[in-house]
Amino acid sequence: MTSKVLVSGAQPSGELHLGNYLGALRNWTEMQANYDSLFFIVDQHAITIRQNPAELRRRTLTCAAQYIACGLDPQKCSIFIQSHVIGHAELAWVLGCMTPLGQLQRMTQFKDKQQKSENVDAGLLFYPVLMAADILLYNTELVPVGEDQKQHLELARDLAIRFNSTYSETFNVPEPYILKSGGRIMSLQTPTAKMSKSDSNALGTLYLFEEPESLQKKFRSAVTDSETEIRSAVNKPGISNLLAILSAATGKSIEALEKDYAGSSYSVFKNSVAEAVIEMLRPLRKRYTELMDDKTYLQTILQQGAENAQKRAYKMLSKVYRKTGFLERM
Numbered sequence: 001m002t003s004k005v006l007v008s009g010a011q012p013s014g015e016l017h018l019g020n021y022l023g024a025l026r027n028w029t030e031m032q033a034n035y036d037s038l039f040f041i042v043d044q045h046a047i048t049i050r051q052n053p054a055e056l057r058r059r060t061l062t063c064a065a066q067y068i069a070c071g072l073d074p075q076k077c078s079i080f081i082q083s084h085v086i087g088h089a090e091l092a093w094v095l096g097c098m099t100p101l102g103q104l105q106r107m108t109q110f111k112d113k114q115q116k117s118e119n120v121d122a123g124l125l126f127y128p129v130l131m132a133a134d135i136l137l138y139n140t141e142l143v144p145v146g147e148d149q150k151q152h153l154e155l156a157r158d159l160a161i162r163f164n165s166t167y168s169e170t171f172n173v174p175e176p177y178i179l180k181s182g183g184r185i186m187s188l189q190t191p192t193a194k195m196s197k198s199d200s201n202a203l204g205t206l207y208l209f210e211e212p213e214s215l216q217k218k219f220r221s222a223v224t225d226s227e228t229e230i231r232s233a234v235n236k237p238g239i240s241n242l243l244a245i246l247s248a249a250t251g252k253s254i255e256a257l258e259k260d261y262a263g264s265s266y267s268v269f270k271n272s273v274a275e276a277v278i279e280m281l282r283p284l285r286k287r288y289t290e291l292m293d294d295k296t297y298l299q300t301i302l303q304q305g306a307e308n309a310q311k312r313a314y315k316m317l318s319k320v321y322r323k324t325g326f327l328e329r330m
C-alpha cells in the first residue's frame with residue numbers, strides 16, 4: 001500500500017442510487033487497496049436539508065450496508081460515520097473563521113440547492129467548509145471528485161494553503177483524483193439534471209437496492225425524444241444518458257453500442273439497458289440482504305472504523321488548536 005491518504009463519502013440523505021454507484025462507489029472499490037482509504041457516511045452534511053430523525057438513523061445504517069454491498073472491504077479501508085468522530089465539526093469551525101463569505105455564496109451547488117429549498121439555513125452555505133474539514137482532518141492527499149464537487153475541493157485547497165501560510169505548514173494540499181469512469185448520471189425524467197437522492201420525482205432516480213421490476217418500470221418511462229435514432233448527442237440528453245448507463249454497466253464504448261443498436265426501437269433499447277443494470281446490481285442486492293440481517297456485524301465495522309479515524313482526527317485537531325492559539329486542555 002502507498003502511504004497516500006484518500007477520503008470520500010456520501011450523504012445518507014436518501015437511498016444510494018445508480019449515479020452514486022457509477023460516479024463514486026464503484027471507483028472507490030477499485031482504489032481502496034492502493035491507498036490509505038477512509039470512506040465515511042456524512043450524516044452531518046445530510047442535515048443541511050431538514051431530515052426526519054428516525055429516517056436519517058435508519059438510512060445511515062443502510063448506507064453502511066450499501067457501502068459494503070457495493071464492494072468496500074473493511075479489511076482494506078476504514079468505514080465510519082462522520083458524527084461518530086469528534087473533529088469534523090470542530091475543524092470546520094476553525095476553517096470557517098478563515099473563509100471569505102463571498103467564496104461560499106458563489107458555490108454553484110449552494111446556488112442550485114438554495115433555489116430548490118423554501119428555507120435556507122446557514123448550514124447549507126457552510127457545507128463546503130465542513131467538507132474541507134472532512135478532507136484536511138486526515139491530512140488527505142487525494143480526493144476522488146466528480147464534476148459537481150470540483151469547486152468544493154478547490155475551497156479545501158485554498159483553506160489548506162491559507163492555514164499553512166498563516167500558522168506554518170500543517171495540512172497537505174489535497175489533489176483531485178479524477179475518476180476514469182462513471183461521469184455524471186442524469187435523471188431519467190429530467191435528463192438535463194443529475195440523478196439525485198432527493199429528486200421530488202422518484203421515477204427519475206434508480207435506487208441501487210430497489211426491486212428489479214421497479215427499475216424496469218423506471219427505464220420504460222425514461223424520457224427520450226421525438227426522433228428514433230439511438231446515438232449520443234447534445235440535443236438527445238435522454239438517449240445519451242441511457243447510452244452512458246449501458247456503457248458503464250457493460251464496459252462497451254458508446255460508439256460500439258450505437259452500432260449494436262442501430263435500427264432498434266427505443267423500447268427495445270430501454271429494455272436492454274434495464275436488463276444490463278439489473279444484472280450488474282444482482283450480486284450487490286444479495287450481499288445487501290445478508291448484511292441487513294447481521295446488524296451486529298455492521299455496528300462492529302462502524303465502531304472499528306470510527307476508532308481508527310478518531311485517533312487520527314484527534315492528532316490533527318490538537319495540532320490545529322495549538323497553532324490557532326487555544327490553551328492546551330489540562
Ligand code: AQP
Nearest residue numbers: 010011013019020023024146184185194195196197198
Ligand atoms: N448523478 C450522479 N452521477 C455521478 N456521480 C454522482 N454522485 C452523486 N450523484 C451523482 C457522486 O456520489 C458521491 C456521493 O454523493 P453525495 O451523497 O455526497 O451527495 P450528492 O452529490 O449531493 O448526491 P445526491 O444524490 O444528489 O444527493 P442529494 O439529493 O441529497 O443532494 C459524490 O462523489 C458525488 O459526486
